[in-house]
Amino acid sequence: MDEDLKELDAMLRKIDAKVKRNAGYKLIKIIKKTLPTSAFIIFGIVLFLLIVIAVGAMLNSLKFFKIDDKVEDTCCEETSEFLSPKKISIYQEIENNSYTEYKDGEENVTEYLDGEETNQYTNEIDINVDMAKEHRLHWQLLAAIDLLSGLGGDPKDNTVEKLSKEITPSFKYTEYSETITSEQYIEVEVERQIPRTNKTVIDTVQKLQKTVIKRPQFVIKSVSSALFDVDYEYEKIKITDEFGNTRECYTIINVNKKVNNRLENFINNRKFKGRLTTKNILEIYDMGVEFPESSDFANYMLEYMALNTNISVAIRNYNGEGNYSVTEDNKTYRVPIRFEREKSNNNKVYISSFFGERYLTIAGVTKKNFHRGLDFAVPSGTPIVAAADGEIVRSDYSKSYGNVIEIKHNDTYSTVYAHNARLLAKVGDKVKKGDIISLSGNTGVSTGPHLHFEIKQNGNPIDPFDMLNLKVIN
Template identity: 30%
Template sequence: MRNIYLVAALILSTIIFSCEKKKTNESRPEENRPVKKVPPQIREYGYLLNDYRVVRDTIRLGDSFGAIMDANGVTRGEVFRISETVKDTFNPARIVAGKPYTILKAKDSSAAIKAFIYENDRINYTVVDLEDTIKAFTAKKPVTVKRKTASGVITSSLSGAMDHEGLSILLADKIADIYRWKIDFFKIQKGDQFKLIYNEKYINDTVYAGVENIEAAVLTHYDNPYYAFEFGKDSVSGFAKYYDNEANSLQSFFLKAPLKFSRISSRYTKRRFHPVQKRWKAHKGTDYAAPTGTPIWSTADGIVIKSSYTRGNGNYVKVRHNDKYTTQYLHMSKRNAKVGQRVKQGDVIGFVGQTGLATGPHVCYRFWVNGRQVDPYKQNLPSSEPLKEELKPSYYLHIERLKEELDSVPFKKIPKKIL
């Protein structure tokens, strides 16, 4: 009997142990079970891309909207209907080679196109939506603006200084635009220094999208500090206006030069050996050497009084600015202005070339005062409209903090080799 009890107890213990073990195993997660990863949700252009088959490509030379849609299963009749419906928002005939586009397709076997997205530029895009009804709209990618400061020393050129500091070349263009009335960048000096407070745009907070604006700057040139503070916009062009620390406008009636970033190859002189005619004669202009095709600006507002070609001048344009001042631009590869046309300061009136009596690509810039040809760099030229007196108190208040912040940014040291 005793043995029977022992056997029964042993069996009962075994059953209880097995149940506990099973319970434990059931409650413990399986360590080797593979974890199914959920793909991250990707939203772009206002769509959840996970829901579509995504095709990304770039417009190529010879591509058309119809051909792209046809290659993706849309009939010609449907393409015509889409084009007619969206033509007020999206003109299929004006797609440009090099622009990216994205096509969203259904994931099912039909692979039907649900949307066509055309990138007008890095920020703006146009959507042709075919989901339910045909419609089109324009939108912008999310853009954030980051405020920054910078400092640098010019050892060769302004663009070279930007590159050395790891800054965008677009900043050099912006600075040149701000100071083009005050500083002759063809006379830029080694050792000139600059400091900036500026804003940059970023798409989705990471992809660089250019310079938003320069709030404040100071550029030392021949040891003189030239301050620039953004304040208001031009009522005609919409461009930002800049003034110095004494509320003087940085803009002048005339630009310092008729083109950007070049070099003066020959100045106004009463005696120069002509490289083509091989004789000594007066050179009543300033030559700016630049690559063929470089845009040439009108240095002030005016009316085009001549746009023609002669054996000596080549293609040239002449602009009368008022009863006192006239300018002329010679040796163009192509003219971009017609007689009688009104031009604004900075308008492109032609492109650098070497037509006429010229040995290399350049523009010869000539300047008349009261009908007499003179050297523009020896003239006391008029400034643009000054800041109104009633706006000066708010201007000084506006720049007070900016100047203090700008002055607190240290100048980069000038390398010993150029001191």
């Protein structure tokens, strides 16, 4: 047994001697003796390799940001990126500078007491230019064009800013004079001598005080905006209120609005290098309404698309929101609006003005008039339908009603549809209840996009509300 152990020990010693002569063993031995220093060196080598790998990846990725001159037109096809705050600020400033809301002026005031002039003076005032803001160059239009053209992603590019002058509104004004007269009785103290005495008494008496104010009235004669050429006609009127005060001024009697080609020329400018065409009009609208405070822009663009016969309008039915509910009552006349969900029992409409006497403000002039129908507040371009079966007896333009259609239903009743953007039915056409006859708009003397609807009985307007399938939302 002892001899076997001795042989085994001798064999292990020989193996150990061979291992010690191996280079790897020697390296391990060195590392063991100098472990702290070796660990630092190994860590440094690993870190260096990681840095080399990272830098290589970065250099390799840089090629994706290099713009090749040969593919410049396609490198910016992505239009979903947002504009820089600086660009938006520039476009908002362009909008603010695109119209004049006030002009400097002065008013002359003359005061009378019982018919005798007692005082006269002049005031420096700011005179409001009515309707000017309506025609401003909307910043959302510029922002949408910038993005869709593929230039919006470059904060240094100012192509749209420079070209915006081509669609900045051009105004022509007319200056009239308006006169405001007010009267009231005031108490005045007067001295009175008592006959045959030296006594003087003070009496309080009522005298008629009259104030006459004359001031300029600046109105727009015509304007060429980014989308429309508009001419205004005025007439002089006298308005008397319930207290006997009067105002003599000029008010709008006709608005002649036509689509121009300024926006189309702007889009086709060679500096956009064919990035945009008139086929992108709907996309410009869809993108523009995504920006803040875009309701006015939306109405303006919808009216443009509805009036422009060169644009194939994708009819957008009304979404069925409002302050009055459309019922399923089987009445002779239906609400004359095409809804997105025609068969829904939850459709609603906004009624902005009712049948009867009202006060109406147009271009800064408020006057009392009799409203002959109902006003449905719907966006321009909303499909308008026949309220009942009948025949088109009128399809033309009226100064006050704009583009108007009238349908004769029988010998007693007819219906009127006014302020349309586009008329889709002509005189003599036979229509069924629910057939599309026009697209709503803002033509004629109108305060905003809506449909004016009338029901006539023997030629006289009657209140349409009770004859329609409507009820108040509680």
